[in-house]
Amino acid sequence: MSEKAKLMQGNEACTMAAIAAGLEFYAGYPITPSTEIAEMCSEELPKVGGKFIQMEDEIGSISACIGASLTGAKAMTATSGPGFSLMQESIGYASLCEIPVVIIDVQRMGPSTGMPTSPAQGDLMQARWGTHGDHPIIALAPGNVKECYELTFRAFELSEKYRVPVVVLTDEVIGHMREKVVLPDPANYRMPLRAMPQSPAGYKPYAADPNGGVPLMAPFGTGYRWHCTGLFHDENGAPSSKPAVASTLLRRLNLKIENRVDELADYVAEGLEDCDLAVVSFGSSAMAALSAVRRSCGEGYKVGMLRLKTIWPFPSALIRRLLAPAKKILVPEMNLGQLAIEIERAAGCERPVIRLGKVNGDLFHPDEVFAAIKEAL
Amino acid sequence: MRVEFRLSGSGGQGLLLAGIVLAEAAIQDGKNAVQTQSYGPEARGGSSKAEVVISDGDIDYPKATAPDFLLALTTDAYRSYGLSMKKGIIITDSTVKLDPPAEVPVVALPILETASKKLGRAVVANMVAVGVLGGVSGVASPQALREAVLHRVPKGTEELNLAALEEGLALAAHAQADVRAAVQTDAAHS
Amino acid sequence: MAEFLSYFRQDRLPHIWCPGCGNGTVTGALIRAIDKLGLDKNNIVMVSGIGCSSRAVGYLDFDTLHTTHGRAIAFATGVKLARPRLKVIVITGDGDSAAIGGNHFIHAARRNIDITTIIINNNTYGMTSGQASPMTPHGMLGTTAPYGNVEYNFDLCELAKAAGATYVARATTYHYVLLEDLIGKALMHKGFAVVEVLSQCPTYFGRKNKIGGAVDSLNWIKNQTINIKAAAVLPPEKREGKILIGELHRGEKAEFTQQYLELIARVQRTNPTYARNKGVPGCELNSD
CATH class of the missing domain: 3.40.50.920 (Rossmann fold)
Structure with missing residues (x-):
């Protein structure tokens, strides 16, 4: 047996990949069949100086993740259908405000409470259209345990690069399945880094090429003193209801992902x-x-x-x-x-x-x- | 060569861990392995099923499609999964009522009693079962099974679990003649 | 006055609030308290939800986070836990904190996370034009309580205390000196600190309930309240039906993020093989 071959669970692979990608903050709420991810994060994150918090519900969980991400921390939550539904409100916020966050959705039978311990793939459209309004989103679907690792890592790369929420869509079978996995050598992986502005002087938090550009994100608490709002906003971050501002923003947000369909495709x-x-x-x-x-x-x-x-x-x-x-x-x-x-x-x-x-x-x-x-x- | 195991019984018998240990031991021996499970809301009681697929090559489908080995620790599990078996063999606990009879050979072994009486701890029946399945199937060497047990069982319980594994391997060794006879009789019939 | 303008994003002014609104009074008190304490602007994150009160953060020159309805405290929890060195202040309203965000409010109190929460309680949903809120008193009017409110309002301070907040105070926009003082004390407190500010909405609540304009509304608030220190020496019949203002509760309990940092140190001591994740941007900020 090779040194690194391991019998690993899908949920475990997601967790280990997130930590390898520099996960610093996890907020979540227990829900079958995703709970192992929260449990492992609660155990593993403090070891690398990261933070875990069990929030009062899934709305709070993703909201806390977005708050943490605004300070520069890589943040993730994990859930299943019912919790994913609750998260949609703040997924919209992250889309509009362009805040990186990774969401693992270990799908189970729905609608509603459904069959908590049974696999399903009924969140495909929820992942795309769960929150209101036209919004950008990326969703990746691993087909085995090894890909749980690879695609969770990629979810962080894409989320940080394009400042967009990324959903990893697994399901009860893949999440709980254990498989022989040879983990990649960390040396072959470059930890995703968020592009940051050089100086607070003249910083415009949402200045970017209207044709799908990605603005530079300054971490809160580092002297930039910018305004983040879920209202439509201009390039200074100021709320605006001017038609031209709204249209330019919404088009740029969506072009950010639409213009890169080929680059993002994986099959x-x-x-x-x-x-x-x-x-x-x-x-x-x-x-x-x-x-x-x-x-x-x-x-x-x-x-x-x-x-x-x-x-x-x-x-x-x-x-x-x-x-x-x-x-x-x-x-x-x-x-x-x-x-x-x-x-x-x-x-x-x-x-x-x-x-x-x-x-x-x-x-x-x-x-x-x-x-x-x-x-x- | 693809070998499929289905481990069935009631929740709390530790069949999931048994499946994990079996799969991990096979990996130790250089094979591919996938372990899956299905379970109900009960943490204790209810029905429980773990499956392990072991192969020298790639495993495209992770679940058992036609198990080569069914372990049934309860009569319910035997009736749920044993009666539909068309090939392979069934290993049951001695307490399981074989009613109605299955179409495939059945080997009944005192797995639960070995744990509760001989080892004094009913909870280690799962590791007795690992020894039985590993020994009867030959998918993993005894050394790989021992290593997998040590890696996966809670700290402080290693000795007890290893003893359970050895008891299981011994049961398998004794049953080997029965298994061979059963498989041969079955082959002659089909 | 001029020195306080530096705390504002002047290009975002004028504000959207109505003449006579109490939000400006509270915002002014908060700025003066921050100034008096000499807090570093770059170390403050202000978080708000939805509602009139929540627009305050947009006018202020800090890192500011204007979130969704009710979620301010949940976002703030993420900010604070990720970077415990930051001073995190939530500005919220009665609908935002006591209705849609009530769960986040009580759980933040339970954790005793170091967040200063200022609740501007104007007894109504002003932003959506005067519907009843969980803080609309029994019998009073709102556009969704046209026959009088048959529900009862919370005592938010008692709620915060029972849930575990370690600093709880109540002020009003009438008692300005007290307001600024209590906000200052809340900012100094290490733990979940709540200042409920009874405030006026002359446009909707005042008009609907025929209280009158801003001055009448302020007097209406004043006449219902009594300072906790004065109340202590008054006979019970004189305290009957009055709302207490002042510092109402101080609790002794270790703060959440501090305890989490201690947990990390403890775990890392017993897991020496885990090196600190050096490459993570921002991790160096994480040592506090």
């Missing part, structure tokens, strides 16, 4: 170049899907697989290109078609998109996907 493709059917999936559903796709190929079917690791922003153009050879598309997911809707939008006009939604709280069995593949062909 795993297999056998798409020449396939009769493409299977598109993400997260834990993709595990059964891949197993079924490989079995189909073994039995002589021409089936390809696309697994998305970046969900938002949705890489529509790329997906249209990748799926061009496919005659049909099958989308297995643990919801009633939230990813399928986006696939239809991106690549559905020329070919049927078949929805394979599973909502009984069980993970897909490869046989189910295999049966759907055979039926589709």
